[in-house]
Amino acid sequence: MSEKPAGPPATMAAIVHHRYGPPEVLRFERLPRPVPAGGEVLIRNHAITVSSSDCAFRAADPFFARVATGLIRPRRPVLGVEVAGEVAAVGEGVTGFGPGDRVVAVAGVAMGGHAEYTRLPAEAVVPIPGSLAFVDAVAVVEGGLTALPFLRDHAKVGPGQRVLVNGASGAVGTAAVQLAKHLGADVTGVCSTANLDLVRSLGATEAIDYTRTDFTGRREAYDVVFDAVGKSSFRRCRPALRPGGTYLTTVPGLPVMLQALWTRRFGSHTAVLAFTGLRSARDKAHDTALLLALADAEEIRPVVDRRWPLAQAADAHRHVGSGRKRGVVVLTVDE
Structure with missing residues (x-):
């Protein structure tokens, strides 16, 4: 027999935006509380991530984000x-x-997380193991769901490889450093001066301060360069790759799309752009369970920059958009 939400009020707090723009377009509103249909689960949220993708969709920047979110309005x-x-x-x-x-x-792509309740297909839901806190559990997943398929599936990272992570202190970067090390690689992380100790603590053998050293000047030093923030390019990073090496980037653009097609067939190095967020709910749930198990076993750890209550979502978006966050930013409900 299905369970249904019980008792008034049948509304929930939510953060909404009815037009594209800066964080100020976000508004606190009360919306009808969802009721789960067949095959769905209704979750009472305690911790919710604010990612760079959320900021991109809010601002419709880049413009082609509107393909997923709406051409004129969200x-x-x-x-x-x-x-x-x-x-x-x-x-x-x-x-x-x-x-x-x-x-x-x-x-x-359905989104809907910045609210007290979220209704989702059951196949997208994964139990939290052990005593992991809500904030820690969601923080491990946010960057990990991007980093894991890039490293494991596209670069096929394994023991003995040398992996460089550019943007090693962000949400994807902190996950990538730890997961590359877990997969057996020797890891170099590139970050700002303030984050060198953090990146080393995550398992990087070497941490490079990008304000002082240009890693692309190292010739044939790495099997994989993972540009987790899209601040470099395949052309600039290619000299730093060993023969047969792989350049990974999370940021789409026409040049890297063309390079990915060309190098797949003709190049001595490979450029890879993957839209990991478009994978099936089943695949993402499988990797979510793996990431949570690794966190529960203390093989990887969450890196949480700051947390804000749900009503202050605009402040959280502003911080994420500043480009100065370390790890993951989280909204909390009833904390």
Whole structure:
């Protein structure tokens, strides 16, 4: 028998945007509380990430983000992809979860996480193992779901390889340093002066201060260069790659798209751009479970920059957009 949300009020707090623009377009509103349909789970959120993708979708920058979110105005006014909380109710046919279960879920392009409640397909929901806190669980997933498929599936990182992570102190970068090390690689992290100690503490053998050293000047030094912030390019990084090496970037653009197509067939090095957020809910749930298990076993650890209450989402967006955050920024509900 399905469980349904009980008792008034049948509304929830949410952060919405009805037009594109700076963080000031975000508004605190009360919306109808979702009711789970068949195969769905309703989650009472406790911790929600604010990512660079959320900021891009809010501002429609780059412009082609509107393809996913709406050409003239946002079709999905509630942002937010990764949430952690407790199951509030389940829809018909859901047997793997029940009210009170501690879970993490990834909404994908549907978004809807910046609210008290989020309704998602059951296949997108993963139990939180052990005693991981909600904030820590969601923080591990945010960058990890990007870094893991890039390193494991596209670069096939393994023991003995040398991996450089550019932007090693951000959400994706902190996950990439730890996951590359977990996969057996020797890791170099590139970051600002203030974050050198952080990057070393995550397992990097070497941390490079980009204000003092240009890593691209190192000839044939790395098997993989993972540009986690898209601040460099395949052309600049190619001399630093060993023969057969791979350049990875998270930031789309026409040059790297063309380079990826060309190098796949003809190049001595390979450029890779992957849209990891477009993977199936099942694939993302599988990797979410793996990341949570690694965190529970203390093989990797979350890096949380700051947390804000849900009502101060504009401040969180402003901080993420500044480019100065370390790790993950989190919104909390009822903390």
